[in-house]
Amino acid sequence: QQQVKQSPQSLIxxxxxxSIINCAYENTAFDYFPWYQQFPGKGPALLIAIRPxxxxxxxxxxxxxxNKSAKQFSLHIMDSQPGDSATYFCAAGSGTYKxxxxxxxxxxxxx
Amino acid sequence: xAGVMQNPRxxxxxxxxxxxxxxxxxxxxxxxxxxxxxxxxGLKFMVYxxxxxxxxxxGMPKExxxxxxxxxxxxxxxxxxxxRGDSAAYFCASSPTGQGYYEQYFGPGTRLTVT
Numbered sequence: 291q292q293q294v295k296q297s298p299q300s301l302i303x304x305x306x307x308x309s310i311i312n313c314a315y316e317n318t319a320f321d322y323f324p325w326y327q328q329f330p331g332k333g334p335a336l337l338i339a340i341r342p343x344x345x346x347x348x349x350x351x352x353x354x355x356x357n358k359s360a361k362q363f364s365l366h367i368m369d370s371q372p373g374d375s376a377t378y379f380c381a382a383g384s385g386t387y388k389x390x391x392x393x394x395x396x397x398x399x400x401x
Numbered sequence: 402x403a404g405v406m407q408n409p410r411x412x413x414x415x416x417x418x419x420x421x422x423x424x425x426x427x428x429x430x431x432x433x434x435x436x437x438x439x440x441x442x443g444l445k446f447m448v449y450x451x452x453x454x455x456x457x458x459x460g461m462p463k464e465x466x467x468x469x470x471x472x473x474x475x476x477x478x479x480x481x482x483x484x485r486g487d488s489a490a491y492f493c494a495s496s497p498t499g500q501g502y503y504e505q506y507f508g509p510g511t512r513l514t515v516t
Contacts, residue, residue, distance in 0.1 A: 334492070387449045388449070389444075
């Protein structure tokens with residue numbers, strides 16, 4: 291019940307395309323859903339986060355869509371660029387401190 | 402404005418030795434979290450500390466692992482008698498508070514290799 295399932299495991303997108311990464315959770319106590327971007331050899335960097343009182347949040351080319359009834363949330367990267375090539379992790383928290391992380395999606399954007 | 406700092410960035414230890422990983426939180430942050438990342442996997446919570454207190458160590462292995470966050474100085478994650486299975490990246494994160502909604506900011510990690 292504490293798992294966060296993330297898909298796909300890897301993703302290849304053409305430059306300018308849309309990258310979509312999906313996550314699903316089971317624990318309805320989760321109420322904070324951040325996305326992290328990690329480049330090789332670096333720590334995860336917070337990209338964007340959403341709380342379940344909204345269904346969508348947009349920051350620049352990054353959008354989180356949240357479906358509370360389905361217990362799913364997704365990250366959309368519009369106009370994907372080669373510089374977006376990284377591993378993306380979704381996570382879920384319950385207003386406390388323990389984030390449960392997904393297993394990551396390795397994104398490659400072709401030039 | 403310095404972010405979360407961790408050192409060393411890379412650490413090589415032989416089986417049976419001790420590993421000490423250090424984390425200095427962001428300025429103004431008093432809550433520290435340690436995570437472990439195995440190759441090709443997500444991050445797994447290990448322990449949550451405030452100054453001089455361990456709040457939750459439910460993710461820590463029962464033996465050989467310990468953590469502290471003293472009144473002065475960095476947080477330390479200590480692994481005694483390391484084994485090959487301890488090889489991983491260890492990340493520290495910090496936040497200004499552990500209550501309510503907040504964001505955790507991660508350091509660059511320490512990559513531990515046990516030979």
